[in-house]
Amino acid sequence: MTLDEAWRILQERQFKRTKNRETILAFFSENDRYLTAMEVRNFMALDNPGISFDTIYRNLTTFSELGILEETELYGERHFRMQCDHGVHHHHFICTACGKTRNIAHCPMESISVNLQGYEVEGHKFEIYGKCPVCVEQ
Amino acid sequence: MTLDEAWRILQERQFKRTKNRETILAFFSENDRYLTAMEVRNFMALDNPGISFDTIYRNLTTFSELGILEETELYGERHFRMQCDHGVHHHHFICTACGKTRNIAHCPMESISVNLQGYEVEGHKFEIYGKCPVCVEQ
DNA sequence: AGATAAACAGGAACGATTACGATTACTAGT
DNA sequence: ACTAGTAATCGTAATCGTTCCTGTTTATCT
Numbered sequence: 001m002t003l004d005e006a007w008r009i010l011q012e013r014q015f016k017r018t019k020n021r022e023t024i025l026a027f028f029s030e031n032d033r034y035l036t037a038m039e040v041r042n043f044m045a046l047d048n049p050g051i052s053f054d055t056i057y058r059n060l061t062t063f064s065e066l067g068i069l070e071e072t073e074l075y076g077e078r079h080f081r082m083q084c085d086h087g088v089h090h091h092h093f094i095c096t097a098c099g100k101t102r103n104i105a106h107c108p109m110e111s112i113s114v115n116l117q118g119y120e121v122e123g124h125k126f127e128i129y130g131k132c133p134v135c136v137e138q
Numbered sequence: 139m140t141l142d143e144a145w146r147i148l149q150e151r152q153f154k155r156t157k158n159r160e161t162i163l164a165f166f167s168e169n170d171r172y173l174t175a176m177e178v179r180n181f182m183a184l185d186n187p188g189i190s191f192d193t194i195y196r197n198l199t200t201f202s203e204l205g206i207l208e209e210t211e212l213y214g215e216r217h218f219r220m221q222c223d224h225g226v227h228h229h230h231f232i233c234t235a236c237g238k239t240r241n242i243a244h245c246p247m248e249s250i251s252v253n254l255q256g257y258e259v260e261g262h263k264f265e266i267y268g269k270c271p272v273c274v275e276q
Numbered sequence: 277a278g279a280t281a282a283a284c285a286g287g288a289a290c291g292a293t294t295a296c297g298a299t300t301a302c303t304a305g306t
Numbered sequence: 307a308c309t310a311g312t313a314a315t316c317g318t319a320a321t322c323g324t325t326c327c328t329g330t331t332t333a334t335c336t
Binding site: 014016017018019036037038053054057058076077078 | 322323324325326327332333334
């Protein structure tokens with residue numbers, strides 16, 4: 001997801017173009033990995049020490065709902081990253097050291113043979129955790 | 139996992155047999171689904187209104203580390219249930235209404251074709267969420 | 277430029293979890 | 307059974323991530 005695509009989505013839905021949103025999107029655009037609200041805050045505080053967590057969480061939630069960001073839960077915290085595959089369904093290997101991800105095209109739901117008749121499936125989660133090659137070296 | 143098996147593990151590791159541990163294990167033994175610390179507390183408070191969260195979390199963590207309980211994170215909260223398959227690797231369908239689970243024998247890691255050479259895999263999570271047949275009816 | 281609704285800052289509140297010092301209860305050894 | 311030693315517990319306070327609230331500011335549209 002590019003910045004232009006993100007702004008196009010926001011403008012379509014009539015969200016305003018604010019300094020804070022620009023800063024948040026720029027940060028995700030430059031950091032291709034899962035980030036916490038605290039990491040976002042620390043970056044934003046460089047320019048704007050009075051930035052509010054309310055602002056950060058409100059925007060992160062909005063972006064996530066619009067499909068601009070992807071969201072997952074790790075160690076009891078929300079983590080966000082720029083949407084990578086233009087809405088195409090995929091899963092991730094997530095590096096537990098640096099947060100970087102690697103796409104996993106294979107979705108286990110496609111090949112699942114288990115009989116779930118009578119069940120109403122709402123969603124699923126498939127993630128692989130470990131160290132990426134760069135972090136393995138250290 | 140039966141109560142006897144749980145106590146055998148605890149005794150092997152020299153954990154003491156206390157009233158609180160008996161109550162916690164009995165509760166899990168009678169409730170075959172994922173439970174929160176709060177649900178455990180509410181049950182324990184019937185007999186012992188002064189029960190401390192410290193005691194509950196300490197024991198739940200101990201049981202989880204010993205493989206007596208299984209643990210997962212849902213909606214930002216830790217959930218626990220009695221270990222079901224004697225340590226045999228498996229995954230779960232989890233009912234978002236009642237917390238009951240259904241085992242999924244198929245593990246996506248077995249059939250994963252993606253090339254993760256150079257990566258150090260530490261673990262993975264595969265869960266399917268939805269409504270079980272009983273909850274679909276309501 | 278003015279109107280208006282969205283977005284924001286600052287701080288308080290919240291829920292889940294953990295930490296702590298003082299007390300109690302289990303277990304082993306006599 | 308009694309007692310010492312240590313694990314487990316209680317009660318409470320603190321912590322952490324996240325959300326809520328209220329008054330103020332800002333972006334956008336006329």
